[in-house]
Amino acid sequence: MKKIIQELNPYVPEKPLQQLQDELGLKKIVRLSANENPYGTSPKVKRAILDWDYDLSNRYPDSSAQELRDLVAEKFTLDPSQIVFGVGLDEVIVMLSRVFLQPGDEELVSVPNFSEYALHAEIEEAVIKEVATKKNGQINFTALLENITDKTKLIWLCNPNNPTGTLETVASIEKFVQQVPKETMVLVDEAYIDFVTEQEPATAMDLTKKYPNIVVMRTFSKAYGLANFRVGYAVFSNQIAGEVQKVRLPYNVSSIAQTAAIAAFKDQNFVDQVVAKNALERTKYEDFFQKLDLKFYHSQANFVFFETAAAHELAQVLLENGYLIRTGLRPNWLRLSIGTPKDNLKIQKIMADFFDSVLN
Numbered sequence: 383m384k385k386i387i388q389e390l391n392p393y394v395p396e397k398p399l400q401q402l403q404d405e406l407g408l409k410k411i412v413r414l415s416a417n418e419n420p421y422g423t424s425p426k427v428k429r430a431i432l433d434w435d436y437d438l439s440n441r442y443p444d445s446s447a448q449e450l451r452d453l454v455a456e457k458f459t460l461d462p463s464q465i466v467f468g469v470g471l472d473e474v475i476v477m478l479s480r481v482f483l484q485p486g487d488e489e490l491v492s493v494p495n496f497s498e499y500a501l502h503a504e505i506e507e508a509v510i511k512e513v514a515t516k517k518n519g520q521i522n523f524t525a526l527l528e529n530i531t532d533k534t535k536l537i538w539l540c541n542p543n544n545p546t547g548t549l550e551t552v553a554s555i556e557k558f559v560q561q562v563p564k565e566t567m568v569l570v571d572e573a574y575i576d577f578v579t580e581q582e583p584a585t586a587m588d589l590t591k592k593y594p595n596i597v598v599m600r601t602f603s604k605a606y607g608l609a610n611f612r613v614g615y616a617v618f619s620n621q622i623a624g625e626v627q628k629v630r631l632p633y634n635v636s637s638i639a640q641t642a643a644i645a646a647f648k649d650q651n652f653v654d655q656v657v658a659k660n661a662l663e664r665t666k667y668e669d670f671f672q673k674l675d676l677k678f679y680h681s682q683a684n685f686v687f688f689e690t691a692a693a694h695e696l697a698q699v700l701l702e703n704g705y706l707i708r709t710g711l712r713p714n715w716l717r718l719s720i721g722t723p724k725d726n727l728k729i730q731k732i733m734a735d736f737f738d739s740v741l742n
């Protein structure tokens with residue numbers, strides 16, 4: 383076995399909810415630790431799945447995901463061949479690491495961020511260099527530039543960033559790309575871009591038409607509410623997409639997943655409603671944190687990241703009350719996916735009571 387695999391700390395996936403409920407003896411747990419969509423998915427997805435032709439079960443899916451590809455290309459005015467689909471954005475991260483990293487190469491990441499970037503770089507035996515975000519949670523572009531060497535192959539930017547929730551402007555990303563060597567790829571993970579309400583346009587997608595070394599990634603798992611179907615994609619300049627296609631497993635995205643994604647993508651009205659509800663609830667959380675005098679970052683995503691010295695105890699109390707949130711991303715910080723208005727209100731009540739009892 384490869385030595386690196388023996389030493390690897392694997393990604394720890396969420397436990398099935400039923401299992402967790404049984405372990406804790408709780409009737410119901412609301413998972414707010416994985417940034418899933420609390421409003422489900424478009425009802426049109428259900429219709430499309432029920433209408434799906436079961437007789438196709440023994441046939442391989444369309445390798446090119448042509449219908450979905452054309453829809454995405456049309457919406458963002460791309461050449462359809464710029465897009466590579468993956469089994470979730472997760473698989474896109476694997477493909478990028480596989481294509482661009484050789485043992486000893488360097489990958490730059492802004493931390494804290496999504497742990498899978500480093501995980502797959504490790505598997506390729508690359509060296510991971512971390513650059514801390516600024517005090518306000520924003521990406522420190524200057525420090526990233528200072529850390530580029532002739533071995534730097536990949537630079538990951540997550541925008542809005544998981545877990546800080548903070549947003550970078552397209553202009554700042556473009557300015558950054560202009561200063562990065564042409565041989566270094568700048569990877570922009572836009573898993574949460576649909577939730578942005580402060581900037582128009584927020585996506586860096588157009589930059590793929592101008593700079594061969596930028597990649598923009600999306601997923602159907604968050605705003606579209608399709609986490610179970612595993613569909614994500616990356617948009618490349620034309621020069622690079624064909625090379626990445628070479629490592630993609632030929633039938634990676636199943637027909638039923640393609641069908642679900644097509645139906646979800648066509649129902650932008652559902653996404654708009656989710657985004658509007660999320661934005662309103664996000665503001666309420668910010669007001670709440672301010673009132674409690676807790677430090678938090680200004681989020682444009684569907685989660686909030688905040689600091690408390692009692693992080694561990696608070697997460698425990700929330701769990702006992704049926705709310706699972708994300709710990710362990712940074713000491714004393716918690717990441718909380720924004721839930722439904724009803725759940726958010728309950729959580730704020732639990733938190734207010736918790737801090738009352740801690741302080742008194």
Ligand SMILES: *Cc1c(COP(=O)(O)O)cnc(C)c1O
Nearest residue numbers: 470471472496544573601603614
């Ligand atoms: C959730 C998430 C992903 C993974 O998305 P999938 O399409 O479900 O694999 C990728 N990047 C970030 C930053 C995420 O938070």
